[in-house]
Amino acid sequence: MLGLAFFGIGISLIIDARIGVPPWDVFHQGVAQRVDRSIGTVIIATGAALMLLWIPLRQKPGIGTILNAVEIGLVANIALALLPQPESVFVQVPMMLGGVLVVAIGSGLYIGSGLGPGPRDGLMTGLAARGIPLRVARTGIEVTVLVVGWFLGGQVGVGTVAFAVSIGPLVQALLPRLAMK
16 A cells, blocks of 8 residues: 555656656546546546456456555545645756656555556556567557547656656666565
């Protein structure tokens, strides 16, 4: 639960820095603007919808899957209400970079708990189990949500690129240190 809370806080830091958000959050932002709901509510609804896609893929959720689908969105709603939205790039850049690091720590904690993949990760592993190479499944999903979110009005920027190129190496470095043994 601590890892998922960190994830939600990290996403909120990135969003409030306003210089680009991770691909899934470009999608969440775009949808939130179109349906006039908070981004946290859209994160929760998207997680639930993705778990429905698990059915034909024969993926099985764990308690961590359910918690992921709900907690990140709830924490994001709270954190976004509390965090400032800085105007200075000298505050925005460290805020965004700090958000990426907090998401990586959160990822290491929640993945390392072994209580089930998040709804987005389960979609990727379900497709991979059906013969689609993991890198193709992950890249295809990320590019699709990025493009759809951008067309819906989500924020793409330097933060999007920074997240995309740094989250994998950061999680890879942190996961062994944060995983429950």
